[in-house]
Structure formats: C-alpha cells, structure tokens
Amino acid sequence: MCLIAFSWQPQARHLHLLANRDEFYARPTQPAHWWPDSPTIWAGRDQQAGGTWLGINRSGRFAALTNVREAQMSVGKRSRGELVTDFLTSSLSPQAYLAQVLSQGEQYAGFNLLLGDLAMDKDEGELWYGGNRAGGEARRLNAGSYGLSNAQLNTPWPKLTRLKQGLAQLDETNEASAFALLDDTTQATPESLPNTGVSPELELLLSSAFIHSSTYGTRAQTYLCIKDQQLDIIERSRGAQAELISTQRLQLILPSA
Template sequence: MCLIAFAWQTSKHHRLTLIGNRDEFHRRPTRPLDWWDDLNQPELLAGRDLEAGGTWLGVTRDGRFAAVTNIRAPGAAKAPLSRGQLPLDYLQGRQAPEAFMQQLAAQREQYSGFNLLVGDANALWFLNSLDGQPRELGPGVYGLSNADLDSPWPKTGYLRDALCEAADADSEHLLGLLANSRSYPDEQLPATGISQQWERMLAPAFITGNREYGTRASNLLRIGQDGGIELIEKRFGPLGQPEGERLCEWA
C-alpha cells in the first residue's frame, strides 16, 4: 500500500480500524481481494500481486493481519526479494508479531525500503527498514505513507486526523475518507527525489493520476473487540474509474 491510517485499541468496539489506498501502475497484474484457496491457503484473505506473488494487505480467519508500504527512494538499487512477500510470510506462519519482526530486522536488507505492520489479537508491531528497530505500537491513531510512521506529509496527516475523528464511523464514511483527491501547495510537499510534477500527482490521498498510474484499490480492515472481522476492497482503473467492490466479513 502507499497510504494507511489505523486506529489501534482506541475503541470499545474495535481493536483495529485500518484504511488505506494502494497506488500502482495499472499495467501491473493484480488479483482482486479473495481467499487464497488455489494456493492451499484457505485461511488467508488478501489481494494478490500477480507479478511477484505477494500482497499489500491481508488478514487470516483467526485475526492475524499485515500491511506493507514502500519507502520512496528513487535511484536506489533494487533488492533481490519482493516487499509483497513480507505480509505473506507473516500471515502464512504462526510466529508472534514480535518474534517475526525481530527475525526480519536482521534480514531487512534483502528487500527494498519498506514499512511493515503485523499484528494479532494481542499486539501490533511496526518496522521501518531504514531504521531497523522493530517496535510495539501502543493504543493510538497513526498515519503511514512512503516515509516513516507519522511523517508530516500532508495526505498522511489528513488521513490520520480524519480517522481520529471518525474511528467508529460506518464503512461508507471511512472509505469516503480515502476518496479525497485534494491537492496541496508545492511548499507543503515532501522532497523525495522525484520530479515536482510527480510530487504533485502523488500528493492527494486518492491519486486519479493518469492512464498509467494511480490509486488502484481502497481498503477498510476492521477487527472487533469480539474478534469479528470485516475487509472491504474498492477497485479502480485508469483515471479513478470504479472497477468493482467486495465485502468479506465473519464473526
């Protein structure tokens, strides 16, 4: 994913509310949100990157969840392993979040820059690969894009603050927060080494973009204090055209 806001243990109703947009080239082949029965993973629900085989956000029937964003670093050498494998490795395994992250920290240079969230019913852990120090996150509302946790990018701050005010809102409202295509003045944009034209295009929470690149999916993952799970994916094509929606939920 490229933009996430999440509330962890701030509500008497939900242990986790996570909303996020996946921005990607439209030519990159993708399978929509589904159970991974065809790969003998019937407990795993996630979208699938058909180019490298991984995912950006997923959850299991027993409430293990994971999400990844890339760290924007134009010109950096490409590492040998796909970042999309990281959520998959956690979701397919049985390690506790802390143990998984401690092991990954020692191997993080095999992947291009990433931010990874992994959690279960008891804990939520975060790792920024450039920092290299896994840490458990306490109750709170957080924002994450293509830099470090809660970096002061305009769209990151917008989505975090909007979720903070609406963490117990209904699904339609929360997904609506992800549809915000507001732009920002150049002086508020980060300087990440890409052209100013691209900084402007990537600035909104929802990137209409062009026929080559833009927001391809908006997701809502909600896990109740009672263990009930809801995962919604809304899909988009070039220029932000809707391409379908799926809701999966279970107690």
C-alpha cells in the same frame, strides 16, 4: 500499499484502519479473495510476484506493507509482497517475525511493515511496526492514532495528516464517509510537499490520498474494523480511469480460545 491511517486499542483488540494501495496499472492484480493455495489468507494478490500488500487470516493475524519513496528506487533481490504473505502463514509472533525480516532487510527494496496478532487467546492484541530504512526499528505500538505512507511511521505528510484527522472523526458504521476520505484528490501546496528526492512534479502528483495519472494510481482501497471479536473488511478495486471495478466484503468472527 502507499497510505495507511489507523487507530488502535490493544486491550479491546480494536483496530480501525483506512488504506490506499498505489501501483502501475500495467501490473496485474487480483482483488481480495480467499487464496486457493493458502486458504487461511484473505487478501488481494499481485499476480506478477505472487504476494500482497494487505491481508488478514482466519485466526486474527493482520499485515500491511508500504514502500519507501527514494530518489534512486532500488530493486530488491526478493519481493516485498512476500513479507505480508509469509507473516499470515507463519506461527511466529510479530516481534519474532520482524526480527527475522529486519535481519535480512538488505534483500528488499525500502519497506515499512505493519503486523498484528489479535487472537482471542491472548491477554491483549499486539500491533508492531518495523522497516528496513533509518527510523524503522521494530516497535510495539501502544494505544493511539497512527499513520504510514512512503516514509517512516507518523511522518507528517499533508495527505497522511488529513487522513488521520478524518479517521478520528469517522463513524465506524459510515462506509460512504470512509471511502470519501480515501477518494480525496486534494494535493498539497508546493511549500508543504515533502522532499524525497523525486521531481517536484512527481511529489505533487503523489501528494493526494487518491492518485491518478496515465500510468500509475490508486488501485485498491481498504476499510477495516476489528472490534468485539468481529472483523469487517471492505476492499474496492479501481481501474486505469479511476473507475470502480469491484467491491469485496468479508465479515469474520475471530475464534475464541
């Protein structure tokens, strides 16, 4: 997952989120579904390492992951996708889970992790952020608007700023407008590009919300809304020609205490 914008109201357990996952087209992936081997998880699945980039479970837990872009991309001893899967099957609080993960952060390549527990038996919902690079200290998120790409939380990259602005004006019932924001191919101007250590040409390619090249691009797009105990999530899968392959939908009523 490489781009996430979301608004969050913990007292109402109201989470409104847009996300794009970018990946090499050659990496095999399953669209979102209930996992046969972990039947409480609804998520897409990376068939190479077995994990996922964004998912939910039946009790109101949510998790999403982005990579950290670095000039020298390292390969961790463990797959980052397991961080989402393990939280969705864990009984640990987001705070305790992040503490455990970040204590072992050197085993993974650079990541940002977003964890939520919106169970109805709590006074209010919890949403936490943490990562294994500088600035990624674990923190509980207060009510507000946030964005996450391949740097730390709320780093104002142009595509992230545009997506946050679009989300703030979005009618939650307008699915077409939500995916139009995720389909945005507008690239940043050269002077506004971040400097993450990769080439200017690559920075430009990666500067749009929707990415497409011959080998790498946006593979999955997610629209999620949790409000009034109801969870609605839509995932669109995209192919190597940027074509729409499939659409997965789920509506779920979160269980009461």
